[in-house]
Amino acid sequence: MAAIATVTSYEYAAGTCTLRLVGELSPLSQVTGRPVLGRSRFSLQMYGEEADAAIAAATNQAVIFDVSGREPQFSALAGLVQTYVQRHLNADALTAGGAVSQGDSAIQPVGLTRHRLTLATPPEPPKIVELSTLQLADLADALEQADGNLQIIPDHALPKTRWVRPKLPLWIGSIAAVGIAALLGNQLLTTAPSSVVLSPSEPQTTNESTRQLPPSSSQQPTQGDAPAVDSPAAESVESPSAAGEALPTPTTTAPTTPAAPATRPTDVTPKTSPPPSATSPAPATSNGTSPAPDAPPQAEARAGGAQLARPDSNTAAEPAPVPTSPSADRSAPDTPEAFEASPEIAATRAPDAALDWVAALRQALQQQWRSPANLAAPLRYRITLEPDGTVETLEPLDDLSATYQDNPTLPQPGTTIPGIARDESTTVEVQFLPTGEVVVELPDS
Amino acid sequence: MEPSSLSASNSEPNPGPPQGPTTPRQLSSIKAQLDLVLLALEALTGLGSDAMLAAADALGVSDLLSDRVNLWRLRQASPLRKGQGRKKLDVDEARALVLVSCHLAIAHRDPIRQAVARLEKALEQGQPPHRTAQLGDYLDAFSNAYQDRMEGDQTATTNEINTLGLKLLVDLLFYSGSGGSRKLWLALLERAEK
Numbered sequence: 001m002a003a004i005a006t007v008t009s010y011e012y013a014a015g016t017c018t019l020r021l022v023g024e025l026s027p028l029s030q031v032t033g034r035p036v037l038g039r040s041r042f043s044l045q046m047y048g049e050e051a052d053a054a055i056a057a058a059t060n061q062a063v064i065f066d067v068s069g070r071e072p073q074f075s076a077l078a079g080l081v082q083t084y085v086q087r088h089l090n091a092d093a094l095t096a097g098g099a100v101s102q103g104d105s106a107i108q109p110v111g112l113t114r115h116r117l118t119l120a121t122p123p124e125p126p127k128i129v130e131l132s133t134l135q136l137a138d139l140a141d142a143l144e145q146a147d148g149n150l151q152i153i154p155d156h157a158l159p160k161t162r163w164v165r166p167k168l169p170l171w172i173g174s175i176a177a178v179g180i181a182a183l184l185g186n187q188l189l190t191t192a193p194s195s196v197v198l199s200p201s202e203p204q205t206t207n208e209s210t211r212q213l214p215p216s217s218s219q220q221p222t223q224g225d226a227p228a229v230d231s232p233a234a235e236s237v238e239s240p241s242a243a244g245e246a247l248p249t250p251t252t253t254a255p256t257t258p259a260a261p262a263t264r265p266t267d268v269t270p271k272t273s274p275p276p277s278a279t280s281p282a283p284a285t286s287n288g289t290s291p292a293p294d295a296p297p298q299a300e301a302r303a304g305g306a307q308l309a310r311p312d313s314n315t316a317a318e319p320a321p322v323p324t325s326p327s328a329d330r331s332a333p334d335t336p337e338a339f340e341a342s343p344e345i346a347a348t349r350a351p352d353a354a355l356d357w358v359a360a361l362r363q364a365l366q367q368q369w370r371s372p373a374n375l376a377a378p379l380r381y382r383i384t385l386e387p388d389g390t391v392e393t394l395e396p397l398d399d400l401s402a403t404y405q406d407n408p409t410l411p412q413p414g415t416t417i418p419g420i421a422r423d424e425s426t427t428v429e430v431q432f433l434p435t436g437e438v439v440v441e442l443p444d445s
Numbered sequence: 446m447e448p449s450s451l452s453a454s455n456s457e458p459n460p461g462p463p464q465g466p467t468t469p470r471q472l473s474s475i476k477a478q479l480d481l482v483l484l485a486l487e488a489l490t491g492l493g494s495d496a497m498l499a500a501a502d503a504l505g506v507s508d509l510l511s512d513r514v515n516l517w518r519l520r521q522a523s524p525l526r527k528g529q530g531r532k533k534l535d536v537d538e539a540r541a542l543v544l545v546s547c548h549l550a551i552a553h554r555d556p557i558r559q560a561v562a563r564l565e566k567a568l569e570q571g572q573p574p575h576r577t578a579q580l581g582d583y584l585d586a587f588s589n590a591y592q593d594r595m596e597g598d599q600t601a602t603t604n605e606i607n608t609l610g611l612k613l614l615v616d617l618l619f620y621s622g623s624g625g626s627r628k629l630w631l632a633l634l635e636r637a638e639k
Binding site: 132 | 615
């Protein structure tokens with residue numbers, strides 16, 4: 001069975017800039033030596049120069065620029081900034097670097113030390129911000145940190161999955177068959193058997209329920225993959241936003257987020273690193289939605305989910321926001337859409353909080369973690385945290401990790417990690433990388 | 446195998462007169478650039494050859510930058526400096542100087558950021574940069590050091606030197622960030638093509 005993708009987030013801060021990246025941790029991370037993210041989303045905030053980014057981020061003050069989007073937009077922004085900065089450095093004079101444009105996005109010098117960044121964000125008007133040289137340097141620094149620490153798989157490079165016939169229609173078909181049989185039986189009871197005619201209008205109710213499927217199916221051809229989205233590779237590629245889009249705001253997409261499981265601390269179970277146990281729709285449905293008997297309600301839910309998934313008609317298809325498969329959503333990097341809060345996706349609030357918690361935990365651990373000089377492979381632990389953030393257990397997941405278990409820069413049992421209090425105890429799997437990075441994996445529910 | 450030499454810059458054609466009011470021609474030579482980046486760091490932070498040698502040691506390139514004499518020799522390769530001795534700089538030595546420069550820039554990131562912030566503020570307010578204390582000190586130190594050491598460049602005016610100093614100050618900001626050494630290396634190669 002396909003593995004469940006692990007969603008993780010990374011945050012890079014540099015002076016006046018904070019960059020957050022969220023995505024599925026690819027199994028390729030095991031062989032590349034650094035995290036590889038697929039189906040990633042980014043969120044970028046720039047602050048006024050007076051504010052320290054860490055403080056400003058905590059207090060949400062002085063944000064002068066806020067943009068988020070998907071991988072293609074992130075790559076475009078990174079390329080634009082890095083090209084502009086390098087040209088600026090290559091130039092003989094402060095203003096001789098000239099403007100750089102990519103599509104409808106551009107950066108151009110303004111005076112000697114200011115730089116106007118124009119970001120195309122269709123369908124919205126382009127976002128324009130004037131940055132000081134310090135802010136530009138911070139932006140370039142944050143992008144460079146991300147570039148140096150992560151590898152991001154372009155959306156178009158992700159394997160396309162075969163469209164698997166959605167499983168829902170199977171049981172819908174069964175329901176339809178039962179309904180038809182019931183009607184036939186009714187007819188048999190009330191009319192002569194030879195006069196029973198199946199007219200198109202006969203199984204009206206069941207057809208309607210099935211009819212609700214095609215729109216969502218067509219809109220989300222990967223819907224059927226949702227349960228099988230356990231494997232990141234199996235997840236269909238949402239049709240990427242148009243190549244011409246530079247930095248569209250992620251208005252779309254599934255309200256259900258990978259953090260949906262993360263909102264259930266009680267469901268936390270230890271998860272082995274990257275190839276997690278596969279799940280079937282059944283466990284997913286245990287999250288509260290049962291696909292089985294209630295066809296009409298499910299269909300309505302699916303329709304509602306479809307609406308949630310497609311607040312904009314022109315948005316790329318995303319993995320099914322099927323209520324029955326929040327595990328799928330686990331692998332759907334929709335959480336970044338939470339950056340763009342919209343009324344239709346209020347359901348992402350809870351998953352967004354879980355991601356914030358993950359990010360806070362990761363940051364706290366990373367601040368403390370100092371890789372030993374001779375460490376050649378990541379250390380992996382299962383950490384149980386009490387509601388107040390006290391480390392209850394630090395369980396090594398392999399022999400190497402057991403060797404370093406007493407390292408003082410690891411979260412030792414009895415110590416309290418500030419800023420990560422939750423309602424309940426939580427168990428997470430954490431990787432401490434030789435590069436100094438920390439990867440926090442929330443177990444799947 | 447003889448390491449590749451960068452002495453070709455000695456035979457570069459005369460860069461010619463400046464192309465505009467703010468065109469530090471001094472940056473057209475890789476060896477000159479490397480020397481000047483270190484000069485800018487010295488002028489801004491007051492660091493000396495000891496700090497450079499310590500950085501080389503920390504970076505594991507002390508075999509190339511073993512002592513003051515060696516360091517002086519490498520910096521003396523700049524066509525802007527007069528003097529005898531070899532004017533060659535091989536690629537490993539250039540790389541060592543790049544790494545040392547960026548290492549020192551990172552270590553002195555705060556004063557660099559401070560200076561650039563003050564420069565921006567001064568320019569915003571329409572004030573001459575040298576009127577700001579830190580910038581004035583930097584420009585004085587840079588100008589004095591340039592005129593003392595770059596005896597091979599007799600034509601540089603005060604305005605030109607100040608412009609060069611400010612350009613290098615802003616460059617140091619980027620070199621002090623992530624990927625700074627790569628940015629400096631690319632800038633060296635890019636300018637050398639001109």
